Amino acid sequence: MSDARIDGTRYSKPAVVPDDLRLLTGPTAGIVHLPVHLDWSGCAIYDLDRPGRIVDLYRAVINEAASPADLHTYLDASTLKRLWSDIWLPVGIRRAWESRFPELSCLASA
Template identity: 35%
Template sequence: MVEKAHTAASERVFYRDIKPYDAPTELAELHGPSAGRVVLPLNVYWGPAHNFDLDNESDVVEAYQATLREGRVEDQAMILNPDLLVSIWPELLLPVRVRMLWEDRFPALAAA
């Protein structure tokens, strides 16, 4: 009985394991602001406040995490700033597949 339960649990598929994630082909495609305020579109962030202050590190972390997890390449290009992304990369809490996708594609992030 215990063995069957273990087998069923190990075959379980989680949405996080199959959800498609997006990333540009080059960091140079990112041209988001490095300071000021940024408003995230609803498809990226559906929380109560969509307006983030890029001069506040906790706002940057929250906005960038949402953009990396939920944004399409078009969203990422207009929101993310490459220099800011590299500088806060170690602070971001991301799904393993998102981190692997971005670090495999952009060695500068893995080095950060």
């Protein structure tokens, strides 16, 4: 797990990044209910068969993950790669992921 600070301050939330994308084996279809620590908006139900909602789920999980287990549980490596350029992420989080997985930065610029 990366402990890269998002904005460089000691008080910022660290970006959680998996050690290997192959560990991301989460669901790719159906309804997913995120726990409160990943989505406290009150609308934590995601229909992965709806394109906009799956992007929202990936954004929420990547931004709010407390540990790599959150990433492993809710993200899928192939889906992540397919959606990467469409997911809005803070610069620091995107940088942490693309630093660990350079193939993602290639997808973002494609």
